[in-house]
Amino acid sequence: MDRELATFDICIIGGSIAGNYLSYLLSKTNLKILVIEEHNQVGLPLQCAGIVSQKLSRLIDLPPKLILNRVHTAKIVAPSGINIKLTGNEKPYIIDRIGLDCLFYEKIKENNNIKYSFGEKFKNFQIVKHRKEKLLLIETNKRKIKANILVGCDGPLSSVGKILGVKNDNLFATQIRIEGQFDENEAVMFFDPRWREFFAWIVPEGKNIYRIGMASSKNIVKNFRIFLNKLKINLDQKIDQQGGLIPYGLMKKLAFKNVLLVGDSACQVKATTGGGIIMLLTAVKYAANCVKNCFKIKKFSRRIIKKYYETPCKIKIGRELKIHYLIRAFLEKFSEKDFEKVFQIIKTSKIENLISIYGDMDFPKLFIYKLIKNPLVIPFLIKFLLKNTHIIVDVIRML
Ligand SMILES: Cc1cc2nc3c(=O)[nH]c(=O)nc-3n(C[C@H](O)[C@H](O)[C@H](O)COP(=O)(O)OP(=O)(O)OC[C@H]3O[C@@H](n4cnc5c(N)ncnc54)[C@H](O)[C@@H]3O)c2cc1C
Structure with missing residues (x-):
């Protein structure tokens, strides 16, 4: 193998919430980490409605400035128009998602052991023998890299997952931000047989701005237009528009030889709401612990990764994701x-x-x-x- 190739302990694909939080949790070790992100900056393009339970502030040290609003009621609207309003102790946060993605990146970007490479796209990997060790040879659109561990935090269309035979079923999601006259204390979910795998939503961002979106497996453009017409909203009124994919299904296999899948790449997403943030942050904690253990005992086998990452994840979030x-x-x-x-x-x-x-x-x-x-x-x-x-x-x- 070429000795001139850059060598890292860990290579993380994807510099979004999962990849950045994992890098942050590993930043206090001396491990050399490379994060490869195909976009040119963290947090963009935005693909999130930003509604997250209060658990977020128990999982991470959440700066108050990232909480834009809190909702007191969840209104659920049936296809016929009848609705119920649910209130409880849970008053979810509406967060600044770009800010959340940047939070951990900002904390570690000056760390000498962590390198971010933007505008670089992961392509492939293989396991090769180097002296007596088994290493990963990782290929991007720019170069080849050596590493002991590869972590796929590369989202719903994960290329790392694809190479390992893991493929998500994804729903299409679209969202606009708009100034409007809805209720700032209420998040609304609309059910309809036309977008039966999911729902449409109104999430109040605060300051009279609303995030209005929908996810579905088909006809998203047409159905979204019909939905907006029903709300008497003209698309021309939008401040901006986002789109993205939401993995749909059960959590996938997480542990492979020298490789972990984390976040949307492994479908750590609630099938009821498409929310991934709480689940993936919980999973990242196990992933960080697993990576530390792998280097401590110098073993990177699937068995070890399963023991320290997949099994605790299945117990903590896998069962709930099934529900x-x-x-x-x-x-x-x-x-x-x-x-x-x-x-x-x-x-x-x-x-x-x-x-x-x-x-x-x-x-x-x-x-x-x-x-x-x-x-x-x-x-x-x-x-x-x-x-x-x-x-x-x-x-x-x-x-
Ligand atoms: C419209 C919409 C609304 C949502 N609303 C909510 C919500 O209200 N609450 C909630 O909890 N969740 C929500 N989610 C889900 C949430 O956004 C995801 O669960 C979360 O972003 C997953 O984070 P991740 O880091 O695993 O993957 P992603 O955020 O998808 O990040 C993957 C990263 O990998 C990079 N990448 C991909 N392939 C490569 C490659 N080959 N090489 C290099 N880089 C690569 C991408 O550029 C990206 O930065 C929503 C999703 C959508 C689409």
């Missing part, structure tokens, strides 16, 4: 009548109270257990499952 996926499977099969029935149950029973006490945007297990024990929910659930028996098959397969 999100199941909720989504239910919602996709909901007819207009089902929505009405469920909304009726929520309005007339004590479920709103349950949501206040147990509702958790990220970890819904406890709330779901309480919900399915409710005497009004049980008959609806049985009837619904008898109509949609494949969901029972999905549940059994997941367990």
Whole structure:
């Protein structure tokens, strides 16, 4: 192997939230890190509605200036237009997502052991033998690099994942920012059979600015226009527009020989809301711990990476992500009548109270257990499952 090639301990592909937070957590080690980012700066293009639970400030030291607003109510609108309003202890943050991506980068950009290379695109990697060691030979559009560990933080269309046979199913998402006359304290979710894999949203950014978006597997442009017309919004009024992909499905395999997948690349995303930030930040903590252990014991095998990264991740977030996926499977099969029935149950029973006490945007297990024990929910659930028996098959397969 060419001895002149640049050599790093870790090569991270993607300088967005997952890649930057991982670099930050590793910045106190002496490990030599290279972050390869195909865009020319951190945080852009923006692809996020920026609604995140309060857990964010328990996971990271969140500067108050990154919190643009907080919502008190989640309004859920059924296809027929009827709605329920949920309030609880959870008052999610609306964050400055570009600021969040830059937060960790700014903290480490002067660190001599961490190098960012912008405008460089990862292409391929292979494992090669060098003296007695097995190393990665990583290829970009500019050069070849040697490293012990490669981390794919390269988002929904992960090239690292593709080489390892991991491929996400992605939904198309689009969003505009607009000045408007909605409620600054309320986030709204609109369900409709035309975009049944997901929902449309209004997220109040604060200062009378609203993020209005939608995600779906098809016809996103047409459906978004119809949706905006319904809200009496003209696209010409927009301040700006964003688009992106949201991985949809269950969390993928995370551990490979010398390689880890983190964040959207491994579908660490809630299937109910498309939210990835809390899940991936949780996963990054395990990834950082795993990388440190690998170098401590000088082993980079799949078994070790699985032990320190994949297994704890599966226990902490994998099970909850499965519940999100199941909720989504239910919602996709909901007819207009089902929505009405469920909304009726929520309005007339004590479920709103349950949501206040147990509702958790990220970890819904406890709330779901309480919900399915409710005497009004049980008959609806049985009837619904008898109509949609494949969901029972999905549940059994997941367990
Ligand atoms: C419209 C929209 C709204 C969303 N709203 C929310 C929300 O409200 N709340 C929430 O929690 N989540 C939300 N999400 C999801 C959230 O944005 C993602 O989960 C999060 O950005 C994933 O971070 P990541 O670092 O894993 O990947 P990404 O943010 O996708 O970053 C991947 C990085 O890798 C780089 N890259 C990719 N390929 C290569 C390559 N070959 N070489 C070099 N660099 C490469 C990219 O340029 C990018 O910078 C939303 C997503 C979308 C699309």
